[in-house]
Amino acid sequence: MSDTETSTSDVDDEPTVESLAARVHDLEETVHGVGWGGLTGDENAEQRTRIKTTKQVIELAESHNDDGAPLQDVYSITSILGIEFDDAKEEVEKLRRQGEIYEPADEVVRVT
Incomplete structure (x- = not known):
C-alpha cells in the first residue's frame, strides 16, 4: 500500500461531528431504551438525560482526540442531539463542579 493510499484511508476514517452525534444517539438509545424525543416531560429526568x-459526547469526542x-x-x-x-x-x-470532567487546556475537557 502506498503512502497516498494510507493517508486517504486515514482521512476517510476521520469522524465528523454528525457521525459522532449519530454514535452518541445510538448509545443513548441502547443505554436508556428511548431516543432523545422519548422523554416524559419530567424536568428532573430531562436534566439527568442531558447530563x-x-x-457521553465528551467521552466520544475525547476518544477521537488525544x-x-x-x-x-x-x-x-x-x-445536533437537540440540547x-x-x-x-x-x-x-x-x-x-462534580469532578467528573476537567479542563486540561482552554476549551478542552476530559473525563476523570
Missing part, C-alpha cells in the same frame, strides 16, 4: 448525554474533547465539538454534537447551547454549557459546568 448523561453530555458526558488532547481531550474540544468544547466546540461537544456543543456542536449536543446541539440547547445554554443547557449543554450548564451541564458541562455541572460535570466540572
Whole structure:
C-alpha cells in the first residue's frame, strides 16, 4: 500500500461531528431504551438525560482526540442531539463542579 493510499484511508476514517452525534444517539438509545424525543416531560429526568448525554459526547469526542474533547465539538454534537447551547454549557459546568470532567487546556475537557 502506498503512502497516498494510507493517508486517504486515514482521512476517510476521520469522524465528523454528525457521525459522532449519530454514535452518541445510538448509545443513548441502547443505554436508556428511548431516543432523545422519548422523554416524559419530567424536568428532573430531562436534566439527568442531558447530563448523561453530555458526558457521553465528551467521552466520544475525547476518544477521537488525544488532547481531550474540544468544547466546540461537544456543543456542536449536543446541539445536533437537540440540547440547547445554554443547557449543554450548564451541564458541562455541572460535570466540572462534580469532578467528573476537567479542563486540561482552554476549551478542552476530559473525563476523570
